[in-house]
Amino acid sequence: MKGQGAHIAVEKVSHxxxxxxxxxxxxxxFEVQPGQCVALVGxxxxxxxxxxxxxxxxxxASTGNVYIDGARVSGPSSDWVMMFQAPSLLPWMSVRGNVGLGLRFAGRREGLQARVDEMLDLVDLTAFADRNVQDLSGGQQQRVAFARSLAPEPDLLLLDEPFSALDTFTRHALQRDVRRIVKERGLTLVFVTHDxxxxxxxxxxxxxxxxxxxxxxxDIPIDLDGERASGTPAFAAAREALLGAYESASGLANPDDPVVAPTLLPMPTTRASVAQPKVQRISA
Ligand SMILES: Nc1ncnc2c1ncn2[C@@H]1O[C@H](COP(=O)(O)OP(=O)(O)OP(=O)(O)O)[C@@H](O)[C@H]1O
Ligand SMILES: [Mg+2]
Incomplete structure (x- = not known):
């Protein structure tokens, strides 16, 4: 299944x-539906x-299993890509060379240049295609890494704090772009963040x-329509709900405060049970 979101089922994983x-x-x-963007926060x-x-x-895992599109995960696959905090580019290669790496490793030479050009356009780096990656800024290097991850048309992206080393403005732009691109392409996204x-x-x-x-x-839903902007009241309300749930779940909230109650697990693990719990506000 290329270029469509993956379904993930995690069952009784302990390690x-x-x-x-x-x-x-x-x-x-927990379960993740195809095309869903999920943050792991903690x-x-x-x-x-x-x-x-x-x-x-x-x-x-020491015990338990992970299934992606119904198949038990037993090792890495080209159907999913993991991106880390450091972009891990090959410093002696150009932007174009780095973006094409995943395709080369997968032996997909046919149409490679066209695909690389498409990815460069997507992350707005066409003008930098022939530059050496060492001559790019940190944010531009993360864009190269993101383009390289997307080039083989994965079904699932896993990001481990990929923007945490970047300044606020660059990080904000990348967050918006990654969500837009992932949604346009219908990919499933799981990412780790402290933020x-x-x-x-x-x-x-x-x-x-x-x-x-x-x-x-x-397990907190974040229901915001359209492109997200941090200055809007809806964004602030979602942030407050998430922070309240985080503090409540971490035992940080003042018990006298009105709190946002997280829905406690266990979560459904069958594919049919897709309904997500809602956060409820408890009156003081
Ligand atoms: N290779 C390892 N061997 C033994 N213990 C480890 C190993 N890697 C991580 N740990 C421990 O497992 C726990 C979870 O580590 P992990 O790196 O998954 O945390 P994290 O939530 O990603 O933290 P951070 O936000 O700092 O990246 C920690 O207590 C850590 O010390
Ligand atoms: Mg970590």
């Missing part, structure tokens, strides 16, 4: 790293990267994780 034997993920279960060390690595097959604004900017839904051991404690 211990062998070296420390500490349990870092406990009984994680404090440092709560297991977000571990979970993302397990989702894309770079690591095996509540980033979650509201890009996600249809946020899964909130708590640490020790890492687990999902709330």
């Amino acid at each position: 211990r790293y062998r070296r420390t034997a500490l349990q870092v993920l406990d009984d994680i279960a 404090r440092s060390g709560c297991g977000k990267s571990t979970l993302l690595h397990i989702l894309c097959g770079l690591m095996s 509540i604004n980033e979650a509201v900017m890009m996600a249809d839904r946020a899964l909130i994780m708590a640490p020790d051991p890492g687990r999902i404690v709330a």
Whole structure:
């Protein structure tokens, strides 16, 4: 299935790293529908990267399974792409060369240049096509990495804080562009962030994780129509709801405050059960 969003089912995933034997993920279960954008939100060390690595097959969970489009994940695949905080470009190659790398590795030489040109246009880097990547800014390098990820037409993108090293303005522009492109192409997106604004900017839904051991404690829909802009009242309301749920789930909220109650898991794990819980405001 090329160029369509992937369906993800995570079933009872728990994980211990062998070296420390500490349990870092406990009984994680959730489902992501094709074309949905999901943020994994939580404090440092709560297991977000571990979970993302397990989702894309770079690591095996100690117990439990991940299914992508119904097939159990047992290793990496060209149907999904993971992007990290550092763009990991090959410094001796041009922008064009880097964008075409994924296609070359997949042995897809036919139409390669046309596809690379299309990707460069998509991320607005056509004018930089023949530059060496070392001569680009950090934000431009992340665009190159994003274009390289999209070139092989994955069904699923997994992003591990890919914009956290960038300045606010560049990050904001990339968040908007990535959401627009992912939505235009109908891809499924799962991304990790510490940043509540980033979650509201890009996600249809946020899964909130708590640490020790890492687990999902709330599943919050972010229902905002059209392109998202941080100055709007709707954005501010969504941000407040997410922050309230995060603080409540993390035990940070003042118990005397009116709080936004997260819907506690367990979450449905069958494909048929797609309805998402709503956040409810509890009166003081
Ligand atoms: N290779 C490893 N061996 C042993 N323990 C590890 C390993 N990698 C991570 N951990 C531990 O697992 C826990 C979860 O780590 P992980 O990197 O998934 O957290 P994270 O939520 O992505 O954190 P951050 O936001 O800081 O990136 C942490 O306690 C970490 O110390
Ligand atoms: Mg991490």
